[in-house]
Amino acid sequence: MEKTFVMVKPDGVQRNLIGEITKRFERKGFQLVGAKLMVVSNELAQTHYAEHKEKVFFGDLVEFITSGPVFAMVWAGENVVATSRSLIGKTNPSEASPGTIRGDFGVIVDKNIIHGSDSLESAEREINLFFKQDEIVSYEKQE
Numbered sequence: 001m002e003k004t005f006v007m008v009k010p011d012g013v014q015r016n017l018i019g020e021i022t023k024r025f026e027r028k029g030f031q032l033v034g035a036k037l038m039v040v041s042n043e044l045a046q047t048h049y050a051e052h053k054e055k056v057f058f059g060d061l062v063e064f065i066t067s068g069p070v071f072a073m074v075w076a077g078e079n080v081v082a083t084s085r086s087l088i089g090k091t092n093p094s095e096a097s098p099g100t101i102r103g104d105f106g107v108i109v110d111k112n113i114i115h116g117s118d119s120l121e122s123a124e125r126e127i128n129l130f131f132k133q134d135e136i137v138s139y140e141k142q143e
């Protein structure tokens with residue numbers, strides 16, 4: 001089953017949006033197979049956002065994502081990587097359509113509430129960065 005990594009960022013946690021966001025993924029029909037409330041270390045933030053290392057906003061991005069608890073999740077389901085991106089909406093909340101998470105709850109790009117993997121490769125990489133193998137559950141009975 002396809003899996004993706006989704007993280008409610010510090011602004012989303014502080015605004016009590018964990019329930020609202022989780023509800024949208026559940027309502028859509030995806031299965032939650034991993035979840036934890038955690039504070040991201042500086043090292044993990046740098047690794048997670050390595051592709052943005054050269055960007056002018058990299059320092060602020062790392063500072064923000066380490067500024068308070070995040071809610072890290074792994075969701076499973078058919079085409080979950082791409083469909084999660086549609087549920088989440090465009091990176092800049094001011095351009096994200098109403099009905100999407102960022103469109104409904106966000107205003108500015110550096111506090112855009114939620115992160116979702118942008119490809120199958122990123123999903124695998126990000127899941128392995130944030131979760132150990134035994135922190136991911138299966139809904140099927142194991143022998």
Ligand code: CMP
Nearest residue numbers: 052057061091109110111112114115116
């Ligand atoms: P995310 O999907 O987590 O991936 C990279 C993040 O960089 C992005 O969401 C934004 O929150 C953040 N970011 C901060 N400033 C900018 C910017 N000017 N343009 C794009 N992304 C930005």
